[in-house]
Amino acid sequence: MSDASAQPAHAPADHPNVASGKTGVLLANLGTPxxxxxxxxxxxxxxxxxxxxxxxxxxxxxxxxxxxxxxxxxxxxxxxxxxxxWNEEQGESPLMTITRAQTEKLGRALHDRYGDQVMVDFCMRYGNPSTQSKVRAMAQAGCRRILFFPLYPHYAGATSATANDQFFRALMQETWQPTARVVDPYFEQPHYIEALAQSVERAYAQAEKRPEILVVSYHGMPKRYLMQGDPYHCQCQKTTRLLRERLGWDETEITTTFQSVFGPEEWLRPYTVQEVARLAREEGRKRIAVIAPAFSADCIETLEEINEEIRESFESAGGEAFTYIPCLNDDDAHIAALTEVVTDNLKGWLD
Structure with missing residues (x-):
């Protein structure tokens, strides 16, 4: 296939050139100022x-x-x-830096598999680069098919769904809409679970003393969303279970919590910031590790909220050793998992 712009076969002399021949893979993350x-x-x-x-x-x-x-x-x-x-050297937030690195590595992996048939790029739901600008760029480059990939392992209305909403709004602006697919959540994908497990094993191996419990902290949401049918809570619980089973741990060595509570109503519990303090104060846990599997890249909620606010809550309650396990970011095992997800979703388009 070629992405060269040319007149369609048998078209009249005054027909405009048309770019064609590529399949777009558009990654999407939350956004950044x-x-x-x-x-x-x-x-x-x-x-x-x-x-x-x-x-x-x-x-x-x-x-x-x-x-x-x-x-x-x-x-x-x-x-x-x-x-x-802030990444002062590049003048951008860590989320932007990491998402770009993920896109570049995934692009190389897919190029090795599909050659020039695939165009890989990323957008943000809020801020820049906008979803609409990237959909337009892909269409102009000749992508007649776009696979849209929200970089959220777990589905939630406030993450996956709103990213999809914005993607379809962008398609509404295209005179000739590309055919579109949306990637399903990958919270139970074996390569993803394996990448998480490897990150935990590395962190535990490097710790001076083994943490007594792993706190698996997910972004929170109002409890009523669960009652209205949002599957996020159940998917998070399954990721924790699969991770525990892969690690071969007892249930006492791992726990699920939820962070980033906002507003007056009740959110999914237990709240991470309260639970780490309780573990230190009531259970006497002196050493904990925290991981955030719902985030594909480190961002304000992990680098600042977990590694600063939640750490402070634990230490103020008597905790002594707090280990933050970074997000999977552009780790090779994570890129391999994302590549597998994309490849599976391109079946029938590119085999």
């Missing part, structure tokens, strides 16, 4: 917190509160958190 200063943070937070998949309160009640109160203060506190983890 362009900078940690006030206005870039405000733009990013406004887009994120205006998403009805994220905050489903009535807009006529929520938007005045968001625009007049929350966004007058939140950009300062969030900006300070981003500044503490």
């Amino acid at each position: 362009d900078h940690y200063s006030y206005w870039p943070m405000r733009r990013y937070l406004s887009e994120f917190l205006s998403d009805r998949r994220v905050i489903d309160y009535s807009p006529w009640k929520w938007q005045p509160l968001l625009q007049l109160i929350i966004l007058s203060k939140r950009p300062f506190t969030s900006g300070a958190a981003y500044r503490s983890i």
